[in-house]
Amino acid sequence: MKKDEVLSDWDESQTPLEDRKQAKKLVWRTRFSIGFTVIRTLLLLLLVYVLYVSTIDIFYNMSGKQAAFDRMATTLVETRTPGITIEKQGMSREATITPFLTQQSTYSVYRQVGDWKVSAGEATVKKRLFGKVQYHLDEQKKYLDDGFTNNFPVAPDLLGKTSAEKGQSGFSLTEQLANVEDGFVAQVKVGVKKGMTPEKLRQLLSRYDLEINQMAVYSGEITNYEVSYSQAGQFTFISPLILRPAHEYDEENKLSSWRLFLTNKQSLAEAEKQLIQDLEWLTEHGRYYGREIDQKRLEYLNEHGIQVIGAVVTGPVREMEKLEQEEQLYQLQLGGIEVWNWNK
Template structure:
């Protein structure tokens, strides 16, 4: 064997040793990095648990979760015609994120006859440290371009008793639809009144019919004492107003303890009117939301003027709903929903 062959053999052996060493080094490095990543992730997870467990416990035990649910429930039910929040879900729905943002998702329903028909949910969030409440109401509409229920302010209702009353509006096309439906159904409808009136006055008119009252829109100085969001068509104006709802009682920890079913009885309506002022004052004091200044103006107006309403949301048998067209005071009917018979 000559010197060149020996040298080549040594070189090959040395390269094999270098490759093996390099592979071992690569695998050691990979394993080391893997364990470092795992340790880091475990440390982050441990810190997250150590941080979130006491934070969540404090959030739940301090009453912040129940207060946030109450704020969201009150905001929605005072503003959205025809729907209500399922209060049974407000006991445990709110939560706190690692970035100290409150979040909640609550189911909403329509009262159609004796049915509580699930129609969507409200989602809300708010940073504890800063910012205002952001919320959205998502309805499970059945039809394309399905409109929302609402209430119209006629020029007669908007102003203080003009000398000439408005002409009798045309019957709503809704009743042509109801005529085609048999007796074994119940419906939810909203309607407006041609003038403002005291809640008890409207309740007495509606009491002639076998229906339940669940909401009444309140006139709180909109477009007269101050401006709000609105749309108009002819002599009619739709405003984003507040609603009178059935009484809800909360305990000192902001958890609901009792609830009236409707505004149909005189004592329940009177109770709801008293509670409305308390709810609005509480919402202004504890809520940080975009319409807060407007609600302050509404509350100021209502304290200086008698509470007046200009419509209602009701539910009952189809034939009783049809009879409502007998009242010349009622117009601008909107259908909320129809279900099979469930009525006592």
């Protein structure tokens, strides 16, 4: 007799009650046994996962990789973004290393307006195991279109052209500040009509009651290698390398000290030396977007020295107005205004 015929002829009611109970108990025992095995397997996998993640985290922190990652993140963001500084206190509070070995840290950034550190958002820096370092700046803007871009006009003489006429981008700075009372400070971005050394620009700006946050460096863009740029009339704009105040690191790449401004001669000289060191360190140790450009920048700066095409400064609004009358400055842009906080 075939198996199907046996099953079709079988009547459960004809099976003794005691056997049916035993069969049901056996079925439930089997179900509980399978379920318990699945739960134990899941708990074991969870334990293995926790141990794996903990081991990665401990190794990551003990290896010093976080310090090197912080250094790279800080250098990349601050040497590419005018007017923006990463807050060094409590750096990388949200540092993480994923099970897939992706490094990611989030940093608070600010704009220096007078003596205020004005919160400007966050910078998130990420590096996958076999990928390149990349960062995203989630910038908080008071105005949707404040005109404070990453671009600076290139001094025409550096491009082999005649000197530029004095010109403005958007509203006149004087017009913008005309109805602002004395008790305010501002951040302003300025361009220079001719390329000059950082020290020469420092001396020019030392006539005014202000602090120099950063300077924009010309490092061979357009003339020595191709980069993206824009033009508006006679002006050519690029996103230049930014000369920031000097940062000191120990042998383990941990930040030991840093300056806030470029206003005095010593701090500026230290910043110039640090810029070359930063580029050397980045191109030697980093895999990031723009590394090839930085190698060309480093070659240009080693051959021609550092020349600047602008600066980001801060100070009382009345002093910022005076900058528009300076013959060697042009393309002034207002970055922000805050109530008085000035102790220079």
